[in-house]
Amino acid sequence: xxxxxxxxxxxxxxxxxxxxxxxxxxxxxxxxxxxxxxxxxxxxxxxxxxxxxxxxxxxxxxxxxxxxxxxxxxxxxxxxxxxxxxxxxxxxxxxxxxxxxxxxxxxxxxxxxxxxxxxxxxxxxxxxxxxxxxxxxxxxxxxxxxxxxxxxxxxxxxxxxxxxxxxxxxxxxxxxxxxxxxxxxxxxxxxxxxxxxxxxxxxxxxxxxxxxxxxxxxxxxxxxxxxxxxxxxxxxxxxxxxxxxxxxxxxxx
Numbered sequence: 001x002x003x004x005x006x007x008x009x010x011x012x013x014x015x016x017x018x019x020x021x022x023x024x025x026x027x028x029x030x031x032x033x034x035x036x037x038x039x040x041x042x043x044x045x046x047x048x049x050x051x052x053x054x055x056x057x058x059x060x061x062x063x064x065x066x067x068x069x070x071x072x073x074x075x076x077x078x079x080x081x082x083x084x085x086x087x088x089x090x091x092x093x094x095x096x097x098x099x100x101x102x103x104x105x106x107x108x109x110x111x112x113x114x115x116x117x118x119x120x121x122x123x124x125x126x127x128x129x130x131x132x133x134x135x136x137x138x139x140x141x142x143x144x145x146x147x148x149x150x151x152x153x154x155x156x157x158x159x160x161x162x163x164x165x166x167x168x169x170x171x172x173x174x175x176x177x178x179x180x181x182x183x184x185x186x187x188x189x190x191x192x193x194x195x196x197x198x199x200x201x202x203x204x205x206x207x208x209x210x211x212x213x214x215x216x217x218x219x220x221x222x223x224x225x226x227x228x229x230x231x232x233x234x235x236x237x238x239x240x241x242x243x244x245x246x247x248x249x250x251x252x253x
Contacts, residue, residue: 100179115150135217176201
């Protein structure tokens with residue numbers, strides 16, 4: 001094989017790996033749907049490199065386990081107090097379990113403290129016209145489905161605490177793109193689906209932005225892809241520290 005052939009082969013190999021990863025994520029017809037002016041191939045390649053970054057993956061998983069256990073132990077009183085408040089405030093279960101989409105389109109049950117009335121899902125269709133977000137995400141400022149206690153635990157991010165159980169189980173990580181709903185993923189463009197290249201997390205770049213409610217969905221996806229490209233122990237620690245600041249200043253919604 002000549003030098004030119006070897007150079008061409010070395011160029012094709014990462015491209016073929018990227019295409020296989022894309023096909024796994026988007027389906028067998030990915031080659032027909034890919035638009036290389038839109039897709040972030042750098043994020044795809046960064047996700048592929050994570051497979052061989054054993055040190056980082058082991059360190060991340062060990063940190064997830066130790067940090068989650070610490071939270072569950074030190075904040076056990078918060079879990080108990082929140083459960084009592086929810087039961088006293090409205091009828092229904094303390095916890096809300098919802099199917100979410102993880103890495104490569106796999107699904108899992110994500111846990112949250114219930115912050116809405118039990119008929120929230122049924123009432124959603126009547127509120128769709130009030131949606132204040134673009135893309136497949138639904139959010140309105142004064143959602144009438146939220147309970148009195150729900151407003152408080154959302155503002156302080158207490159409603160997210162049960163997700164540390166998801167982290168212990170390996171469904172999620174402390175840091176990673178926020179897990180999406182299946183109905184949202186069904187509306188994703190190929191570019192937006194790239195946020196499913198890594199395991200979802202409790203916090204992310206979007207979560208730490210003060211203006212996150214004014215960020216478009218594609219900008220949100222862009223922040224998730226930025227994390228995929230920059231993920232490291234240092235990046236994770238910075239995001240966790242920033243998230244603590246967000247929680248302490250009650251910036252949740």
